[in-house]
Amino acid sequence: MTLRLGLPSKGRLMEDAFAWFAARGIPLSRDGGERTYAARAGWEGLEPVLLSAGEIPRDLASGRLHLGVTGSDLVRERVAGWERRLEALAPMGFGAADVVIAVPDFWVDVRTLDDLDAACAAFRQAHGRRLRIATKYHRLVRDFLRAHGVADYLLVDSQGATEGTVKAEAAEAVADITSTGETLRANGLRVLDDGVIHRSEATLFRSRTAGWGRAERAALDRLLERVGGQTIPAAGG
Amino acid sequence: MSTPARREARRLLDAFLAAGAEEVEAAVLQPADLLLDLYGEDIRARAFVVHDPSRGDAMLRPDFTVPVVRMHMEAGRDPARYAYAGAVFRQQDEDDPDRPAEYLQAGFEIFGGSDPEEAEAEVFATLSAALADLPLRAATGDIGLLLAAVEGLSASPARKAALRRHLWRPRRFRALLDRYAGRTAPPPARERLLALADPFEGAGPEIGLRSRAEVEARLDALRAEAAEPPLTAAEVALIDALLAIAAPAPAALETVRALAAGAPSLAPAAERLARRLAALERRGIAPEALRFEGSFGRTTLEYYDGFVFGLFAERRPDLPPVASGGRYDALTRVLGQGRAVPAVGGAVRAGLAARLRFGGGR
Numbered sequence: 252m253t254l255r256l257g258l259p260s261k262g263r264l265m266e267d268a269f270a271w272f273a274a275r276g277i278p279l280s281r282d283g284g285e286r287t288y289a290a291r292a293g294w295e296g297l298e299p300v301l302l303s304a305g306e307i308p309r310d311l312a313s314g315r316l317h318l319g320v321t322g323s324d325l326v327r328e329r330v331a332g333w334e335r336r337l338e339a340l341a342p343m344g345f346g347a348a349d350v351v352i353a354v355p356d357f358w359v360d361v362r363t364l365d366d367l368d369a370a371c372a373a374f375r376q377a378h379g380r381r382l383r384i385a386t387k388y389h390r391l392v393r394d395f396l397r398a399h400g401v402a403d404y405l406l407v408d409s410q411g412a413t414e415g416t417v418k419a420e421a422a423e424a425v426a427d428i429t430s431t432g433e434t435l436r437a438n439g440l441r442v443l444d445d446g447v448i449h450r451s452e453a454t455l456f457r458s459r460t461a462g463w464g465r466a467e468r469a470a471l472d473r474l475l476e477r478v479g480g481q482t483i484p485a486a487g488g
Numbered sequence: 489m490s491t492p493a494r495r496e497a498r499r500l501l502d503a504f505l506a507a508g509a510e511e512v513e514a515a516v517l518q519p520a521d522l523l524l525d526l527y528g529e530d531i532r533a534r535a536f537v538v539h540d541p542s543r544g545d546a547m548l549r550p551d552f553t554v555p556v557v558r559m560h561m562e563a564g565r566d567p568a569r570y571a572y573a574g575a576v577f578r579q580q581d582e583d584d585p586d587r588p589a590e591y592l593q594a595g596f597e598i599f600g601g602s603d604p605e606e607a608e609a610e611v612f613a614t615l616s617a618a619l620a621d622l623p624l625r626a627a628t629g630d631i632g633l634l635l636a637a638v639e640g641l642s643a644s645p646a647r648k649a650a651l652r653r654h655l656w657r658p659r660r661f662r663a664l665l666d667r668y669a670g671r672t673a674p675p676p677a678r679e680r681l682l683a684l685a686d687p688f689e690g691a692g693p694e695i696g697l698r699s700r701a702e703v704e705a706r707l708d709a710l711r712a713e714a715a716e717p718p719l720t721a722a723e724v725a726l727i728d729a730l731l732a733i734a735a736p737a738p739a740a741l742e743t744v745r746a747l748a749a750g751a752p753s754l755a756p757a758a759e760r761l762a763r764r765l766a767a768l769e770r771r772g773i774a775p776e777a778l779r780f781e782g783s784f785g786r787t788t789l790e791y792y793d794g795f796v797f798g799l800f801a802e803r804r805p806d807l808p809p810v811a812s813g814g815r816y817d818a819l820t821r822v823l824g825q826g827r828a829v830p831a832v833g834g835a836v837r838a839g840l841a842a843r844l845r846f847g848g849g850r
Contacts, residue, residue, distance in 0.1 A: 356692030360706040400660030417696040439692040
């Protein structure tokens with residue numbers, strides 16, 4: 252019996268996750284140096300698995316992982332109805348960033364979603380097609396704009412350098428993740444006053460669909476005592 | 489896909505062919521760019537979009553209506569009636585057996601002709617008759633009434649256009665109506681912006697395809713909007729009264745006629761409703777048994793712009809409609825490059841109909 256724990260395999264997110272567990276008395280280490288993706292835990296019953304942060308939500312949803320560390324933005328984007336399949340156990344206090352909608356700063360007439368909607372209508376009329384919003388957060392952005400009654404936009408996929416898409420005329424506005432807004436500002440963009448879609452943070456998630464036998468539950472309870480997350484109810488899964 | 493569903497789709501198709509329709513097919517792969525634009529937000533979010541490296545994005549057809557309209561408008565024939573049966577594809581957020589991502593649809597569409605209410609009654613009666621053995625409840629509505637009410641407002645063309653555009657988004661429609669009626673104040677930031685001598689002072693560089701001229705045009709529109717007098721309380725009350733209608737069709741017609749007495753813009757739409765009910769009655773559909781709801785169809789497909797209807801499983805409000813349809817003249821105008829023809833149609837979820845008929849649990 253082991254709890255499979257998915258961890259980001261590189262970068263700042265990985266380092267912060269390792270440090271977070273270490274600070275709580277659960278040492279994690281890479282097996283054999285920088286280039287391998289194997290890890291081990293100094294904690295009985297825990298099997299760390301290094302994965303791309305973007306794949307951890309999917310593996311939690313399918314039950315291949317019992318636990319996983321990833322951004323709350325990625326879980327909401329990648330897992331439809333995420334709360335039925337995953338449970339957020341503990342916010343981890345790092346990796347904070349906001350998913351926001353931003354428009355060119357010189358659109359002085361557009362400060363709110365209401366304005367954006369009106370601009371979309373006029374744009375469609377003038378150009379004969381919908382105003383494009385570049386993003387990698389299709390589900391988050393669509394749900395948000397639908398909830399706020401914004402229409403006549405088109406999401407175009409952008410998996411990187413999204414802030415540059417307006418200048419490149421590949422999109423008219425963007426929805427992207429930002430921690431300080433610096434890159435957006437440097438690219439002549441401004442976040443709408445009511446344009447924060449989600450405040451994201453690295454979070455320890457539990458899969459509701461993984462096998463949760465008596466031993467797994469006991470191991471999780473011991474782990475949660477250390478890390479200070481909420482415990483799961485005895486019944487159900 | 490279960491055999492009873494296929495048999496039901498075949499049975500429905502035969503019923504529609506017997507009503508004089510010509511059988512048509514539509515490719516499963518449809519060009520995404522063109523069609524995504526025509527569907528409302530709901531279907532757009534649910535469409536399966538696949539990438540083809542040589543031809544760009546394609547979409548698995550989420551319904552037949554748009555491909556059939558496209559085919560009809562390109563062929564340029566009139567009048568015509570079509571029937572089809574086949575799978576449609578829509579992503580579902582929940583793994584709910586009542587809402588599969590792939591399901592069979594059988595449909596019937598009438599284009600052209602000189603008696604639109606007669607065509608509406610025929611589509612409704614044909615679908616109802618084909619499902620007559622199932623315990624179904626009918627709900628109807630008329631987007632045309634709301635459009636006529638908006639058209640009759642004393643508001644500027646800009647305000648009317650904004651209301652028309654958000655007819656299908658009740659929350660935003662309500663927010664606009666409240667603002668135009670002076671019930672909610674404009675955002676303070678907007679008032680500050682319009683008071684500035686140079687609103688562009690300190691703003692960032694001009695980037696992207698939305699030009700400075702477009703920003704200036706919107707500022708002009710905002711100034712005109714701020715100067716426009718509010719809608720009267722009576723005007724808002726009229727729209728509220730229309731949206732609140734929920735009654736058997738004859739009583740609803742009386743209400744609409746009473747409202748039209750004080751709002752002449754409603755009169756033609758009220759008469760269309762009366763002619764439709766008469767046409768339905770001639771086809772054996774008792775108007776008393778038809779429910780009419782003023783807001784029916786407002787949250788479904790954006791392309792319906794007149795009569796709308798749904799047939800629902802009695803005592804199973806959790807299920808999607810077994811059949812639904814309506815009038816979509818505006819869609820023919822978009823796909824006909826300015827040429828429009830009257831068009832009305834409806835489609836049945838064949839698998840759901842089969843399950844209601846034969847049981848088979850959930």
